Amino acid sequence: MIRISKKVEYALMALKFISDSDHKLVTAREISDKGNIPYDLLSKILQKLKNENILVSNQGMNGGYSLNKRTDEIPLFSLMTAIDGDTAIAECLHDNNDKDCCMTDTCTIKLPVTRLQKELEDLFKSKTISDFV
Amino acid sequence: MIRISKKVEYALMALKFISDSDHKLVTAREISDKGNIPYDLLSKILQKLKNENILVSNQGMNGGYSLNKRTDEIPLFSLMTAIDGDTAIAECLHDNNDKDCCMTDTCTIKLPVTRLQKELEDLFKSKTISDFV
């Protein structure tokens, strides 16, 4: 089953919310309340987006988050890797594959799966957050 | 993290193996041995492919599996749904969504996510097993 994680869904909802409150700082609490998103989980997600420079944050009272880029400058792919780490559609395609994959010799489908991986990546790179807000 | 399941990988390897042994029946045991695939797990997978009329099977001694269609007549999408069941990239897009999804009101991204889902499906439908053998 191929799916985007709930965290990415939450991230999209959060980015839409932030994008809609043009340039005013919004807090994790606000987004959580309005969007019915578990607060603690959302906090982690926003932190990751901040660490990837998708958001900027202000700590302390009256703090909050705001966008650091235009939504059309944020590829969906960046969001996904920011939140879920590097994506590989098949186990054998991970960076450290050669060590771990005991099937290096017998795996007959590596090449075409790699091609598919590339096409999926391209699809996710071609979408930006502006497609979701 | 978006990924195809190990079962689908195994299925692709099995189909390649069967396709390569042109028209001779091949047994689950053979495929398992040659491909380093857990026998019991593989058996289940082959059964599912048979139930979807992707393979035909002969029980009993000298039995085994063979292809029921040309590889270019089997979309990757069919394989995936045969093995992993219906795919929806986001939880809220499942068939029984309206009942279960408590966010029907607050979910702000359903439409664009649905569009993305469609595009992914189209991609998987456009690929056939012939791309993997």
Place this chain on the structure above:
DNA sequence: ATATATAGGACTATCTTAGTCCAAATTCAA
């Protein structure tokens, strides 16, 4: 009969994802 197959239910183990809890650190403002 018996060995070799598929068929399939039930179970377990392992991994991933989702979610929670707690304790800082930061900042504004009274």
Place this chain on the structure above:
DNA sequence: TTGAATTTGGACTAAGATAGTCCTATATAT
């Protein structure tokens, strides 16, 4: 300078999905 509101971030738990195993039944060629 205290306190409330906020982000930061580590550690943990719960729930669910995936992968894998075990066992028994059924079919069939020889």
